[in-house]
Amino acid sequence: MLSLISYKSISTAADLFFGQHKLRHREFIARQGYDVKSYDHMEFDEYDTLAARYLVYSENGKEVLGCSRLTSTEFGSMLKDHFSHLVDDMAIFSQPNTWEGTRFCIDRRLPPDKRLAILRQMALGYVECALYHGVDRIIGLMPTLILRSVFERNGIGLRKLGAAQAIGDHSKIQAACIDVSYDLYSGACAKIGIEHPLGLLAWQEVRRHAV
Numbered sequence: 001m002l003s004l005i006s007y008k009s010i011s012t013a014a015d016l017f018f019g020q021h022k023l024r025h026r027e028f029i030a031r032q033g034y035d036v037k038s039y040d041h042m043e044f045d046e047y048d049t050l051a052a053r054y055l056v057y058s059e060n061g062k063e064v065l066g067c068s069r070l071t072s073t074e075f076g077s078m079l080k081d082h083f084s085h086l087v088d089d090m091a092i093f094s095q096p097n098t099w100e101g102t103r104f105c106i107d108r109r110l111p112p113d114k115r116l117a118i119l120r121q122m123a124l125g126y127v128e129c130a131l132y133h134g135v136d137r138i139i140g141l142m143p144t145l146i147l148r149s150v151f152e153r154n155g156i157g158l159r160k161l162g163a164a165q166a167i168g169d170h171s172k173i174q175a176a177c178i179d180v181s182y183d184l185y186s187g188a189c190a191k192i193g194i195e196h197p198l199g200l201l202a203w204q205e206v207r208r209h210a211v
Contacts, residue, residue, distance in 0.1 A: 001061075002121045002197045004129055005054040016056045018042060019064035027105040047102060051075040053133075055125045055198075057106075057118050066118040068104040070129060070138070078102050079141055079175055086141055086175040088162045097136040101126055104142070104150070121197040123154050124188055130180040132200040137177050144172040151176075155191035156184060182209035 003016060010017045021042035028034040029043055037044055047069065057066035073093055077100050079086070080093045092098065104122070106115050130138055142150070144164050151158055161175040178184075186206050189195050196206070 001058060002125050003056050003058070004125070004198055004200070005056055006052070007050045013056075015062040016058055016064060017054065019058070019062070020054055020056050020067035021048075023064045023067055023107060024103055024105060027108060028103070031108060043103075045078075047071055047076055047078055047100075049075055053129065055122055055129065057122060064107075065110060065114075066106040066122055068122055068126070069102050070099050070126070071102070072135075073098045073100050073139070077139070079139055083141055083167075083173075083175065086162045086165060086173065092137075092139060092161060092177065095137070097134060099130060099133075099135045099138050101138050101140040104140075104146075119150055120154050120192045120194060123150050123156055124185075124192065124194055125198050126178065127156060127180055127185045127188065128196055128198045128200055130178075131182065131185060132198075135180055137179050139175065139177045141173055141175045143170050144174050147174060147176055151178065155188035182206055186210040 003013065005013050005017050021044055024043035025038050025041050029036065029038055049071065051071055053070045055068045055070065056064055058064050073080070077093055079100060084090065106118050110118070126138055139161065147158060156178060158176040159179055161177055164172040164174040167173045
């Protein structure tokens, strides 16, 4: 089940909230060797603020198998602060109703078919969460292979913000933007056969807005 967690729901979803920090530690620090902050086997950074929303996938309400973070760029942007050289037009950071997606990860220990199922729910959850909160676009950066496998292959088109570049062990990292719309959402739902994984949008509302 995919859940959306904010500061308002931490008290009722503590296992999921702290579990996503533990998964991030395991995937980014223990497995990939990221030189980032951690405490008690939980990874965190300066973008884990009260404004952050977390997409968290769990099958039992306790163990986190996948997660990602969404935050309004009004309260900071990892892409702008640390990787702005990947963006051709800096105006994207001043556009209203822009969120940034970061820390997307799925438990590497899972079998491929399970990882794919979780990936699809989380990718669609990005767009559903954005529509629900009136967000026009989601920006972020990933290896080009991951951008394709997570979003483009699942019907979520991307607008590239700059050329791909080598960063660290990754030969091709690219900044991209999801231009959010009901058409995009309904098309992705149809392509992968999933409807509103977060349950935030009534399906009738999606059909009414889609052209």
